Amino acid sequence: MATIDRQARTLALAHALSAAERGLAVIPLSRTKLPALRSPHRDAPSTPAPASACHGECGLFGHGVYDASTDPARIRELFAAAPWATGYGIACGLPPHHLIGVDLDTKAGTDSSAALRELALRHLFTIPPTVVVVTPSGGRHLWLTGPPDLAVPNSAGRLAPGIDIRGAGGYLVGPGSRTDHGVYSTAPGTAHLAPAACPPALLRLLLPPPRAAHPGRAPDSGHGQGLIQFVLAAHEGQRNTRLFWAACRAYENGIGPALVAPLLAAALDTGLTEREARATIASAARLTGHRP
Incomplete structure (x- = not known):
């Protein structure tokens, strides 16, 4: 021994x-x-x-x-x-890869792979070829990369039962590691791959909006005032995430270009620099299929 x-x-x-x-x-x-x-x-x-x-x-x-x-x-x-x-x-979450781990568990009665396929069909995304690590229990870790200006939070079972996310502040067990339950190994045909970019639709699922400061106040989607107020209510540590979510909703609703200036002003009011705010809004535009 x-x-x-x-x-x-x-x-x-x-x-x-x-x-x-x-x-x-x-x-x-x-x-x-x-x-x-x-x-x-x-x-x-x-x-x-x-x-x-x-x-x-x-x-x-x-x-x-x-x-x-x-x-x-x-x-x-x-x-x-x-x-x-x-x-x-x-x-996870550190440069240069800004790694995001999708942990597909194999708990009794849970088919996390099927749950991920259902999510992909419902939200119209596919997982590109990427590094896959097989766990001793038969589960899989999918390695993806995220944008440098966004912090994907860790979560357990939020997307679906058996699907855990490893983001900023988390870590993945590396292939070749030996644990009490066995050895982690790279799935055949994936060891030579670089971690693939997280599909935009999946990335939006991984960045749920924080609870609004006034949950009873419905956003005015016509003029985007609700989205602007949502950004203004951000505290330190959630400013980029709120701005990104609000900008994504604005572009999805067809009012993105009109809200760039108000969202930028709101972001500056929360303490973000103009460079950070513009980069975050541009990321939202790209991820929703629009030109920044």
């Missing part, structure tokens, strides 16, 4: 370094699929600031996905600090 563990650790580091060469930021994982390094703040008092507020600024290892790196020297240091690691995680 000791020999097998040593081999698993050596292979995990080798696979992690290979992933980093492709621009994928990685962290070491234990056999439980959890980050191998525990938080350095686990025994710290919660005051004056909670330990969870630190995302690695302290300089220590143990911050989960925030430790992820593409630097070979740092990756070796991470694995040296966790000699029990037998796998690696790939951070």
Whole structure:
């Protein structure tokens, strides 16, 4: 068993370094699929600031996905600090790929692949050829990429039972990782592929609008005032997402060009820079089939 563990650790580091060469930021994982390094703040008092507020600024290892790196020297240091690691995680949402993981689970009574096909038929999109990782239980991870100016949130079962999404702040178990349940491997014929761009229709499903500040107020789609108010109500951390959603709705309703200036002004009012706001509106235009 000791020999097998040593081999698993050596292979995990080798696979992690290979992933980093492709621009994928990685962290070491234990056999439980959890980050191998525990938080350095686990025994710290919660005051004056909670330990969870630190995302690695302290300089220590143990911050989960925030430790992820593409630097070979740092990756070796991470694995040296966790000699029990037998796998690696790939951070999602980071440049240059801005990875989005579609996790198709195989829980009892759940056909997540059929659910994804039904979603694709209903919303008129197809999943392009892309990297597919097969899990020990027979599930699949589809690797897609997203726009650099949008943060796709993590979700579990929101799209359909058995379909989980790994986005910003999440990670995927990398192929070659060994866990308590077996080894993750790349599906035949997909290892040489680059992660494909997320279809626009699917991307819109992955970016649900945050709850409106006034849920009883119906948007005035005729003049777009509701969409503008929706953007104005954004708080820090949801400004880009709200602007993108509102711009998509505007273009879908045929009022996109007329709302560019009002949406831009609303976005600037929330604290976005003009460059960020224009890029987000342009992304919405492209993803809805319009010229920015």
